[in-house]
Amino acid sequence: MxxxxxxxxxxxxxxxxxxxxxxxxxxxxxxxxxxxxxxxxxxxxxxxxxxxxxSGVPVEDGPRVEAEIARIQAIKMSSNVVIDDPHLWEMSRNAVFIAGGEETYQSLCAACHLPSLRGKSESPAAIGPDLTDGEWIHGAEPINVYHVVDAGVLEKGMPAWGPVLGTEKTAQVVAFILSHHQAP
Ligand code: HEC
Structure with a gap:
């Protein structure tokens, strides 16, 4: 200095x-x-x-960051909904899509498939089959599930939801069902 x-x-x-x-x-x-x-x-x-x-006090940003990433991915997927097996599996791992699908499910589907999705397996009085077991009447691929929801099986009492819900909401509800299954 x-x-x-x-x-x-x-x-x-x-x-x-x-x-x-x-x-x-x-x-x-x-x-x-x-x-x-x-x-x-x-x-x-x-x-x-x-x-x-x-201090060892857990300070968690993880869940908040994941929720934000899920929200952004959901916006991306909604802007260009592609209906095929890989995309439907991807949607079934997105929290925002699952939440949207669950809302639709509980208001439109639970009457026949039950709120638990377990349908006839839970109660023989239920009209719809179990959607959580690995057995599918109309095929196990996501695209098969999508087509059943979209077009229904009218002669068996499963309504066609595509015209009611549109592509995105139909995809969401399928994603919600798939979220109860393991991707291959
Ligand atoms: C009025 C009763 C009813 C409602 C409401 C209903 N379903 Fe169904 N669903 C059925 C019946 C009955 C079947 C079995 C069709 C068959 O035997 O081919 C079925 C079959 C299905 C299948 C195929 C299962 C398989 O094993 O292949 C899926 C997926 C499904 N429903 C999803 C939905 C979704 C999603 C909704 C709401 C958007 C819905 N269902 C609402 C009655 C219903």
């Missing part, structure tokens, strides 16, 4: 002994509010570091 940079006792109006590009600097103490903000930030950072890095 050169002589000219030595801090002086602060005096109102005195300047430091350096000049840069014609600019002089007043020699003033840092104001107390500024210093206390700095000390406060240091104390806070120690507490913060201890809480987040040392």
């Amino acid at each position: 050169s002589d000219s940079d030595k801090p002086e006792t602060p005096e109102e109006g005195s300047t430091r002994h350096h000049v840069y590009d014609g600019i002089e600097e007043f020699n003033k103490r840092l104001p107390n509010w500024w210093l206390f903000t700095l000390y406060g930030a240091i104390v806070f950072s120690i507490g913060y570091w201890f809480y987040y890095a040392q």
